[in-house]
Every structure is written in C-alpha cells, then in structure tokens.
Amino acid sequence: MKRQPTPDQLLLDQQLCFALYAASRSVTGLYRPLLEPLGLTYPQYLVMLVLWERDGLTVSELGQRLQLDSGTLTPLLKRLQGAGLVARQRRKEDERVVDIHLTDAGLALRDKASGIPECLAQCMQLSLDQMQTLRDELKRLTRQIQLSPSED
Template sequence: MLLEDQLCFAIYAASRAVTAAYRPLLDELGLTYPQYLVMLLLWKHGSLTVKEVATALHLDYGTVTPLLKRLQGAGLIARRRRTDDERGVEAVLTDEGRDLQARALGVPVGMAEAFGLEADERDALRDRLHALVESMDAYAGAGRSS
C-alpha cells in the first residue's frame, strides 16, 4: 500500500500541519502548542491536578510535569500541594496567566480561518476525530497491538 493511502499518515501529516499553523499565533503569546493546551484547560477550570491535566490531554505525568514547570517558570501558573491530599499537586493560574487569556482570544479566530472550513464542517470533523480517539483508546485498552 502507498504512503498517501494510509489513514494514519494523513492524520499524522494533518496534526503536524495544524501545529505548525498555530506556531506564529502562539509565539506572540510565548507559548508552545502543548503549553497552550494546558492554559486552555486552566482558563476553563482555574486549577487542576497534574493527573487531571494528564488525563484531559491524553499525556503521561512525565510529559505533563515539565510542561507545568515551564509554565510556572514563565509566571503563568503556580504549582502547589493539595490541602486535602498532600501527595497531589495542583496547577493554579496566576494573575499573569489569567491576563494572558485576553491576549489569546485571537488564536481560535486565526485558526478557524486557517482550517478553511465552515463552522459546521469543523464541528463535524472535531466530533469524528474525538470518536476516533475513543476508538483507538478502546483498542489499545483491549491489549491489542498494531
């Protein structure tokens, strides 16, 4: 089978292209794409545990912890031990992190244009991709290998 006929390659190439399109928009905010995803979560929730961030982003602790450390170093979040469970670490927005949200409002607008899809087409594609992730997670969880 040819490379261009592979669904996995189309998904991989699309992911790289989308991430590259985000880069100039996020450079203005001083964020990488993974850091932007963390900030989106925190702008919605205010604070989350490391485990909650990892679960929401489909990442492991080893990937999330350095992301949070860099965001903390940039002054956008604080990491603190939870009062109800000292084993748990929570990421909390700082004032600077909250202020960044207003500057980030143009990112989704710019990306909507880059996608070149109508809103209903974007929604349908997003929903189909979420279903694909669920399907892949279920497949991997069943102990199968590709």
Template sequence: MEHSDSLKLNEQICFPLYVLSKEITGLYRPLLEELDLTYPQYLVMMVLWEEDGLTVSHLGEKLFLDSGTLTPLLKRLENKGFISRIRKKEDERIVELFLTENGKNLRQQACGIPEKLLEQIHVQIEDLKKFKETLSQLIKNIKK
C-alpha cells in the first residue's frame, strides 16, 4: 500500500473551514441570544432586511438551503413575531416572506453585531475581504 500525505488531517482544506465555521458561529451565539435568534435565523433576517418580500425559494437560493431546512426555521421566526409567511393568491404553492414591525425593529438592535464580532477575531478588515473573495470564488467553482 502506498503512503500518502493527502489523507492527513492537516493537509485538508475542509477541516480548517469546518473549525472556522464552528468557532465563528460560536462567537455569534452570545450576541444573537440577546436578540432571541440562532445563527441560521440571523442569516434569514439579514436577507429579509436587505430584500423584504422574498419567496421561500428565492431565500433558499440566497442561503443555499432547501425548503425542508427552511420551513421549520421560518415557522420559528414567525412564532417569535419577526416575520409573516403569506401564500400568493395566484399560486398558493408560492410563499412570500415579510418582516413584521418587530422584525424590522430587530435590525436596529443587530446593527452592532458585525463590529462586535470583528473586535473578537483580531483580523484586519482588508484581510477579511480578501479571504471572503477567495471563499466566494471557491463556492462559485463548486456550484458550477
């Protein structure tokens, strides 16, 4: 059998990405608890703060999530009073998502989160931008 370094954990790109994702999400947790949001719920809210009235399918495309994953997430946000889900009259299979007043007001409370997170990770904003560009290109390459 041939020995290969390609199977060593420290040679894998997936492992540091996994650890980074887990750690960053952990840093968000206490900040989001103040808003009564989980990290996936925060992602949904950020998309809706940007573009209210999206359909579930468009939201899924933006977040790379399927409707089976989104549906319970959206139900919880609706139960918390942050969004409303409304079926289109023309086609009841299509569900549109709208921020409630509470959901809109939550945006103001969330505005400081990115800055607080940045303070915790001690990385220059320019380095983060380059890293994000590289990650975005990787995602684009994989999704082709």
C-alpha cells in the first residue's frame, strides 16, 4: 500500500530550472535595497541600463534587447515617465512607433547607479572570472533555447 517514491528526475533539488529560478529571484532581491534609493525596481533598472547605453530606442527595440513585450514594457515605461526619468513620444514619420528618451534626470541617475555592479559582485563572492564564466554559460543556454523552440 506504500506509494511509489518520486523518481529522481522529478526531485526539486535535481532541477536546473529551479536552481535558475531561485538564483534569479535571489539576485533580484540583492538589487532591491540598492535600487530603492534610486526609486527603481529591478526591471526598471534593466530598462535604464539599456537606455544609458543607447538612448532613443523604440518600445519594440527595448523589448528585443530585454526579451519583454509591450504588455510588460508599456506600463513600466509609463511609471518611468511618471518618475520623470524618460519621455515617451510618438514618432512624427510613423505614428505607430513610440520613441523612448532619457530625461536629464534619467541620464543623471546613471552616476548614482555606477557603484551598484561592484556592490553586487561583492555580495555574490565570485571572482570576476567566475562571474564572466557563469554569465557566458547562461547566455549560451538562453541562446540555445531561443534557437531550438517549436519552429513555425
């Protein structure tokens, strides 16, 4: 009458997916107290990273870079606009497109964020080399996944 034990492949601790999911949320949690003084959430910070790197992208270009769709980005960008960090403007030549530009305040915020990466590296207790290796493995995995899926 004893139940079958769960097969090994279904054990939580065996799952790469859960290790990823847990690590991602943990790291986001590390950012939270660092971003709070800047008035940013973690996904908002990612948008700012992209814009600091190259200002004046469209919503869909931001979406390609971050792998997020307009259902996520539109309200997020409206909040950044509300915080005075970006401007959203429909393009004259093609009214379908919305260009996102940093405001002065948005650009200025970069300086306040510049210490964050080092702070994170400290907390994670990884050497620069370990960090790069792990990052590149994860990138490879992501690329692999985005290549293979159900071709239609």
